[in-house]
Amino acid sequence: MTIGGVSISPASLDDAVEDALKHAYAHDGTCLRFTNTWCIVLADRDPEYKALLNGSGENFADGRPVADAIAKRAGMLSAHVRGPSFFEQVLDRGRVAGVRHFFYGADEATLAKLTAVVAERYPGAIIAGRLAPPFGTAEELCAPELLDRIDIASPDIVWVGLGTPKQDIVATRVALELGVTTAAVGAAFDFLAGTKAVAPMWMRAAKLEWLFRFVSEPRRLWQRYTVGIYDYQRIVWRDRRRMA
Numbered sequence: 001m002t003i004g005g006v007s008i009s010p011a012s013l014d015d016a017v018e019d020a021l022k023h024a025y026a027h028d029g030t031c032l033r034f035t036n037t038w039c040i041v042l043a044d045r046d047p048e049y050k051a052l053l054n055g056s057g058e059n060f061a062d063g064r065p066v067a068d069a070i071a072k073r074a075g076m077l078s079a080h081v082r083g084p085s086f087f088e089q090v091l092d093r094g095r096v097a098g099v100r101h102f103f104y105g106a107d108e109a110t111l112a113k114l115t116a117v118v119a120e121r122y123p124g125a126i127i128a129g130r131l132a133p134p135f136g137t138a139e140e141l142c143a144p145e146l147l148d149r150i151d152i153a154s155p156d157i158v159w160v161g162l163g164t165p166k167q168d169i170v171a172t173r174v175a176l177e178l179g180v181t182t183a184a185v186g187a188a189f190d191f192l193a194g195t196k197a198v199a200p201m202w203m204r205a206a207k208l209e210w211l212f213r214f215v216s217e218p219r220r221l222w223q224r225y226t227v228g229i230y231d232y233q234r235i236v237w238r239d240r241r242r243m244a
Contacts, residue, residue, distance in 0.1 A: 010074035031175040036063025037232040100128040105161035114193035129153035138169040
């Protein structure tokens with residue numbers, strides 16, 4: 001199924017977690033991405049980014065508007081694969097088979113807190129390594145010396161938290177170069193580490209997590225939740241005209 005020309009897998013959260021574990025065990029170099037309205041807008045503006053999303057790997061519906069649209073078309077109860085929830089479920093369910101996790105992104109202080117929280121909340125989860133890369137372009141963050149540091153840890157899944165669209169580019173490249181499963185999970189590191197506040201459950205249930213994030217980080221996210229929402233609706237309207 002597509003929205004704005006971006007292919008998105010119709011999957012529940014449980015389906016996506018099971019899929020991720022299968023790819024992790026297989027070491028088949030699959031990149032898992034979590035697509036929201038902003039991803040759709042950026043892909044509409046940038047043909048290279050759209051081509052990357054439609055290339056190797058899988059896209060799940062992260063943002064509520066995207067998830068609701070996919071669920072409606074597929075006749076599903078829910079197609080919402082929220083990145084932070086996916087992150088925690090894979091950490092939890094991967095313990096039985098000894099899945100080895102690697103964290104790539106954020107800063108060292110955040111990664112240290114994240115590692116401590118994972119050890120406390122998910123005892124037995126194996127953190128094979130972590131790396132807070134220097135600030136740079138997506139190409140610079142895929143430099144051989146950085147990829148070597150990931151590879152030497154022998155992870156089963158590499159979690160990439162660098163922000164959209166950079167994390168999607170890096171995660172796809174790491175998967176292809178190292179033949180390891182990767183997942184681009186945005187702010188999931190900060191949420192689990194406690195360095196950023198998480199929307200209360202009632203706001204998430206009411207599909208208002210976007211509002212909580214906007215109010216929490218207006219300077220960083222204003223464009224995504226103002227111009228971005230308008231552009232997303234324009235893309236959806238254009239899709240409907242084409243399908244009419």
